[in-house]
Amino acid sequence: MKRAMFKAPMRKPTPARTLLASAALAAALLATAAGAPPPLVPPATLYKPLGTDWSIYAGDYTNQRFSHLTQVNRDTVKQLSLAWVAHVNSATRDAITGGEGKGDFPVSGASIKGAVLETSGMLFATSPDHVWALDARDGRELWHFFWKTRGGTHITSRGSAIWNDSLLFLTADNFMVSLDARTGRENWHVEIADFNQQYFTTSAPIVIGDQVLVGTGNDSDAPGFLQSYDPRTGKRNWIFYTVPMNKGDAGLDTWPNVDAARHGGGHTWIPGAYDPDTDLYIFGTGNPSPAYTGVARPGDNLFTCSLLAVTVSTGKLAWYYQTSPHDTHDWDSAQPPIIFDAMINGKPRKLVATAARNGYFFTLDRVTGEHLVTSQYGATVNWTRGLRKGGQPDRDPMKDAQIAGALVSPTEDGVVNYQAPAFNPDLGYFYVNESDSFNIVYLTDPDPRGSMGLGGKRRAVLGNASTALQAIDARTGKTAWRHEWPQAPSLGGGLLNTATGVLFTGDGNGNFVALDAANGAPLWHTRIGNLSNAPETYQLDGRQYVLAGVGDTLYAFVLN
Amino acid sequence: MARTMTGGFVLRKCVAVLLMLAAGPASAQVGQNFPAHLRPEGDPAVVERGKALYGALCRGCHGADLRGGDLGGPNLLRSELVLNDQAGELIGPVIHDGRTPAGGGTAMPPQPQLEETDRRAIAEYIHSIARTTQAQGGPPRGPAMALDLLVGDAKAGEKYFNKECASCHSAAGDLARIGGRIPDVGQLQDAWVGGRRTGPPGGTVPAGAPAADAARRVVRVTVKFADGSQQSGALARIDDFTVAFTGDDGAYHSYARDAATPRITAVQVDDPLAAHRALWTRLTDKDMHDVTAYLAGLK
Numbered sequence: 001m002k003r004a005m006f007k008a009p010m011r012k013p014t015p016a017r018t019l020l021a022s023a024a025l026a027a028a029l030l031a032t033a034a035g036a037p038p039p040l041v042p043p044a045t046l047y048k049p050l051g052t053d054w055s056i057y058a059g060d061y062t063n064q065r066f067s068h069l070t071q072v073n074r075d076t077v078k079q080l081s082l083a084w085v086a087h088v089n090s091a092t093r094d095a096i097t098g099g100e101g102k103g104d105f106p107v108s109g110a111s112i113k114g115a116v117l118e119t120s121g122m123l124f125a126t127s128p129d130h131v132w133a134l135d136a137r138d139g140r141e142l143w144h145f146f147w148k149t150r151g152g153t154h155i156t157s158r159g160s161a162i163w164n165d166s167l168l169f170l171t172a173d174n175f176m177v178s179l180d181a182r183t184g185r186e187n188w189h190v191e192i193a194d195f196n197q198q199y200f201t202t203s204a205p206i207v208i209g210d211q212v213l214v215g216t217g218n219d220s221d222a223p224g225f226l227q228s229y230d231p232r233t234g235k236r237n238w239i240f241y242t243v244p245m246n247k248g249d250a251g252l253d254t255w256p257n258v259d260a261a262r263h264g265g266g267h268t269w270i271p272g273a274y275d276p277d278t279d280l281y282i283f284g285t286g287n288p289s290p291a292y293t294g295v296a297r298p299g300d301n302l303f304t305c306s307l308l309a310v311t312v313s314t315g316k317l318a319w320y321y322q323t324s325p326h327d328t329h330d331w332d333s334a335q336p337p338i339i340f341d342a343m344i345n346g347k348p349r350k351l352v353a354t355a356a357r358n359g360y361f362f363t364l365d366r367v368t369g370e371h372l373v374t375s376q377y378g379a380t381v382n383w384t385r386g387l388r389k390g391g392q393p394d395r396d397p398m399k400d401a402q403i404a405g406a407l408v409s410p411t412e413d414g415v416v417n418y419q420a421p422a423f424n425p426d427l428g429y430f431y432v433n434e435s436d437s438f439n440i441v442y443l444t445d446p447d448p449r450g451s452m453g454l455g456g457k458r459r460a461v462l463g464n465a466s467t468a469l470q471a472i473d474a475r476t477g478k479t480a481w482r483h484e485w486p487q488a489p490s491l492g493g494g495l496l497n498t499a500t501g502v503l504f505t506g507d508g509n510g511n512f513v514a515l516d517a518a519n520g521a522p523l524w525h526t527r528i529g530n531l532s533n534a535p536e537t538y539q540l541d542g543r544q545y546v547l548a549g550v551g552d553t554l555y556a557f558v559l560n
Numbered sequence: 561m562a563r564t565m566t567g568g569f570v571l572r573k574c575v576a577v578l579l580m581l582a583a584g585p586a587s588a589q590v591g592q593n594f595p596a597h598l599r600p601e602g603d604p605a606v607v608e609r610g611k612a613l614y615g616a617l618c619r620g621c622h623g624a625d626l627r628g629g630d631l632g633g634p635n636l637l638r639s640e641l642v643l644n645d646q647a648g649e650l651i652g653p654v655i656h657d658g659r660t661p662a663g664g665g666t667a668m669p670p671q672p673q674l675e676e677t678d679r680r681a682i683a684e685y686i687h688s689i690a691r692t693t694q695a696q697g698g699p700p701r702g703p704a705m706a707l708d709l710l711v712g713d714a715k716a717g718e719k720y721f722n723k724e725c726a727s728c729h730s731a732a733g734d735l736a737r738i739g740g741r742i743p744d745v746g747q748l749q750d751a752w753v754g755g756r757r758t759g760p761p762g763g764t765v766p767a768g769a770p771a772a773d774a775a776r777r778v779v780r781v782t783v784k785f786a787d788g789s790q791q792s793g794a795l796a797r798i799d800d801f802t803v804a805f806t807g808d809d810g811a812y813h814s815y816a817r818d819a820a821t822p823r824i825t826a827v828q829v830d831d832p833l834a835a836h837r838a839l840w841t842r843l844t845d846k847d848m849h850d851v852t853a854y855l856a857g858l859k
Contacts, residue, residue: 105593151593196643198594198697220594220697221638246662257665259634289697380841404711404849405749407840438840440753440848442746444707445699449628452638453697460750465837486798486829487779509799522800 039164040119040181043209047276052539054118057159057204058420059536061274063338065422065496067537071544073500076559077514077524080546083558086139088112088125088132090552092146098177098186099129099148107146108154111532112549113418115159115204118538123547124162124181125554128154128172128202133184136540139554143184149173152200153219158270158418159204161212163231168212170201176214176234190234197222206271206281208312211237213281215268219453221289224266224304226281228315238315242266242285242303250317251302260297265289266304270334270418273352278367280309280318282339282352286332292401292441292457293328296450300325305333307354307362309369319369323356325392328400329383329441330412330454331358338423338430339366342475353474355421355432357414358383360393361477375477378415380436380465383408401443401457411439411461413490420494420534422503424517429471429480431503431517433491438462464489467508469520483520485509494534496546504546506531512548512555528555592695596643599691602684610685613678617671626689627699632666637690637699648676648683655679709745710853712846717854720847728835731858740859749852753843755836780830781805783815786823795829803827 041055050059050067058065072080090110110127117124122142123134129149133142150173160169167181174195178187193199198220206213212231218224224242229235243264244252255261265288272283288297288304303317305324310317323333337354344351352366359378364371374391383399399406413435421432438461445456467488471480485492485507492506492513503517512531514524529550536547546557592598614622621633628635636642645651656679658670674682692700721731729735735752742748750756755777779795783803793807796814803824804814817824 151595151598153593194640194644196595197640198596198643218697219695220693221635222640258662259665263635263638382841398845402845403707404709404845404852405746406845407753407843407848409840440750442709444705445702446705446707447627449623449635452627452635452693452699455694455696455698458746460746460754462750462754462840463833463837465840486800487795487831488799507799509797511799511801513800525801 040122041162041207042164043207046207053120054116054536054538055162056117057115057161057206057271058273058336061208061276062340062423063273063336063420064340064425065420065494065534066424067496067498069498069537069539069544070500071539071559072498072502072537072546074502074516074523077502079559080514080524080526080557081560083545083556084139085556086134086141086554088127088130088134088552088554089141089144090127090130095130095144095146096184096186097146097148098189099146099150099171100175101148101150101173103148105149105151110552111156112552112554113156113158113532115533116536116547116549116554117160117162118536118540118547119162121540122181123554124160124167125549126157126160126169127552128157130157131160131167131169131179131184133181134554136538136545139556145177145179145184145186147171147175147177150195152195152198153217155200156202156418157204158202161205161207163207163212166231168205168207168231170203170205170214170216172200172202174199174201174216176205176212176229178231178234188234190229190236192216192227192229193218193225194222201269203269204271206274207231208274208281211312213271213312215271215283217267217269217286218265219289221263221265221452223262223264224268224285226268226283226310226315228312240310240315240317242268242306242308244302254299254302256296256298263289264297264301264304265291266301266306267332268334269332270336273337273339274312275339275350275366277350278309278318279312280366281312282307282309282337282366284308284323284332284334284337284354284356286334287324287327287330290450290452290456291328291330291454293443293445293447293450293455294326294400295448297326301327305331305356305358307333307337307352307364307369309366321362321364321369321371322392323354323360323362324358324395325388326395327358328395329358329408331356331410331414333357335416335418336420338421338474340423340425340474342428344372344475351474353423353430355416355430355472357410357417358393359410359415361430361432361472362391363474363477373475373477375472377432377470377472377477377479378410378434378436379468380409380438381415401441403443403446405440405442405460407438408441409438409465410435411437412459413437416491419491422495422497423474424471424497424501424503426499426501427471427480427518428474429517430474431469431471431495431497431505433493433495433505433508434468434470434482435491436465436467437490438465467491469495469505469515471517471520481520483515493531493548496535496537498537504535504548506548526557528553592693596687596690596693599687601691602688606681606684607688609678610681610683610688613674613682614685617674618682621666621668625700625702626686633668634661636686637693638697642686642690645683645687648680651683651686652676652679655682709749710856712849712851712853714850714853714857717847717850717852720851721854724839725851728832735855735858738858739856745852745856748856749848752851752855753836753840753848755833777832779832782826782828782830783813783824784826784828786825798827798829
């Protein structure tokens with residue numbers, strides 16, 4: 001495959017972006033003139049491909065997790081060694097404290113499952129109710145912010161965002177909090193979702209120009225939405241519901257009635273990708289609700305389990321493609337989509353691809369949403385009767401939860417879940433970890449009204465038939481190579497790859513590993529435990545760092 | 561939209577779930593930690609009064625369990641209005657004035673005859689039920705339903721068993737009286753498909769079964785070296801880089817798979833559950849139900 005065939009999306013200087021860049025530059029000059037340091041992350045810098053800094057959830061807007069840093073390559077990776085280890089401290093006594101809780105909710109232990117941002121020699125890590133700033137050179141804590149929560153589901157925090165000097169993060173009890181990134185002092189907080197309706201928030205905010213996009217989550221039959229806020233003030237710009245809320249709304253004909261649609265889920269708990277050329281934010285939505293008992297919601301249930309493209313300036317839907325019509329297994333299609341350009345049938349195409357939790361891989365035209373490729377990447381997927389004309393998996397109703405039990409692959413956790421995929425534009429490979437898991441799903445509530453939330457079923461998890469990492473040719477959906485992790489009971493974490501052809505991930509057996517991106521051959525490993533987030537890389541003082549989180553501990557590696 | 565709760569092992573997650581079940585319903589991560597669950601219990605007399613009024617006036621449309629009824633009333637336990645009500649200030653006016661659903665459907669008749677205390681009592685009763693909704697949005701636990709899981713054809717199951725399972729298992733040996741030992745049909749099915757221990761949980765296992773069962777579950781590994789020697793034992797762990805096992809000599813051995821000395825030429829893993837994992841990929845639900853019916857009959 002020729003290198004020129006796959007490129008990161010071109011970043012043409014549109015008038016809006018030029019204006020942004022000049023405004024940022026002007027602001028920086030003014031700040032310097034006044035003696036203040038330049039902003040940590042002017043929004044214009046986020047348009048750059050992933051390089052020295054890691055200043056947004058996936059490093060850059062493409063979600064490729066493809067670093068242009070070159071010190072670590074297929075030869076030198078063998079010399080990677082420990083630079084520092086940092087245990088984040090969840091003791092709250094000396095933390096800067098905010099929040100509207102009474103302080104009676106147990107303090108969550110720390111687990112770093114999301115993005116750690118790096119800019120100007122500072123790292124920003126999060127865990128539910130906690131934010132830490134660390135020195136990127138040695139992991140020393142600079143400040144710790146603790147949020148007194150009102151309660152809610154404290155599964156994870158997927159990271160933060162930086163807009164100029166403001167650090168923005170989302171709390172489990174549905175606040176967006178703005179901190180002074182240099183000091184950890186709170187600027188303001190705003191409620192972004194109704195706690196009474198049992199929303200809980202895990203996602204990382206995404207800054208696009210002078211907007212910050214936030215998604216949220218819910219298990220209790222409430223509607224999903226994506227919102228845009230002003231990162232300066234916390235004032236809301238727009239809200240986009242992922243399910244029809246009123247008569248006449250698009251997609252309502254895929255629900256029995258408005259009440260079912262308004263309680264239909266479709267949550268937005270992982271950040272999407274952004275295409276500056278079209279101003280489209282492309283993201284995946286979660287499962288329809290009630291999750292396992294689809295009897296009360298006949299139809300495809302738009303726009304749940306879909307890839308959606310929303311125009312950022314307006315908050316309006318540009319196109320959609322449903323990757324799991326009428327899901328009945330809690331297989332959110334929220335996995336981060338990856339945008340890239342490639343030649344297909346001799347024509348240059350602007351594309352987006354996603355490996356969905358349901359075991360299917362999709363490539364679409366990202367400007368129009370036109371479907372191009374569907375392939376099954378989960379080796380043991382058994383819940384479909386094939387594909388529909390439009391490429392969507394055709395669900396087999398006999399694999400819904402049954403009173404006597406249905407043997408289903410994958411389990412509720414999916415072939416992949418939140419673990420971030422990666423893409424190599426030189427090779428055209430989409431990398432994803434694959435869990436070929438099985439469970440028996442029993443219907444325990446055959447009520448014709450359906451159950452609520454994730455209720456109404458019992459699941460007996462049997463285990464994995466296999467666990468593997470694979471490279472999918474994103475133009476065809478075919479597996480280019482597949483590397484099985486021997487006896488690994490589950491997935492090893494997210495992925496990172498570099499322009500030098502090195503692919504980093506966890507092996508599910510406690511090793512942090514580097515492989516050859518071209519063929520999956522292991523190049524380096526260290527046993528630090530199972531990764532809890534996706535590896536990252538940044539460059540500081542001329543040294544390339546490789547960073548990985550294992551629970552409450554961050555490990556940084558360099559070439560020594 | 562359940563996500564994996566840990567980045568770690570499925571196994572560890574199962575253990576965690578078991579521990580959660582053992583410890584009670586609430587956990588700090590995924591629990592009943594929302595305002596509907598955290599509100600204090602209402603005055604029992606008021607709740608009782610509300611329950612009686614609900615039964616007389618609301619039940620027909622909203623259902624005996626508040627999850628919606630035959631006459632088209634919506635599920636109250638997931639209602640935005642109910643979940644935002646504190647003490648009848650939102651629910652009360654709807655009871656008093658009635659309501660026309662925004663998206664169409666049957667209109668709710670007004671109940672102007674009710675006193676405010678009665679409207680509040682109904683609200684209190686609704687909250688008392690919403691308070692018991694389960695984690696991840698599940699409805700309150702209802703009475704146990706008698707569901708028939710025994711839908712398979714035992715004769716066909718026996719045939720399948722003899723063809724697919726009998727090389728490792730026997731109805732007279734390790735699976736003797738299995739249907740009596742695991743009387744719950746679902747648990748029995750989970751056990752045999754998963755290849756789990758088939759003894760009763762926490763109880764004694766019939767003579768003959770346990771030792772064979774335990775031995776059958778050991779993953780064996782044989783490591784061959786360049787000098788022609790080899791070692792075997794019970795696998796402790798294996799990945800791309802290390803193989804470790806308790807050898808037949810009783811000692812723990814650990815080898816780097818890419819070492820120059822001793823150089824490993826082959827690693828052979830013999831996992832008795834591999835046959836089950838392979839079975840999952842071809843087992844149909846009909847065959848599964850049939851074999852379950854056959855095993856359930858071994859009493």
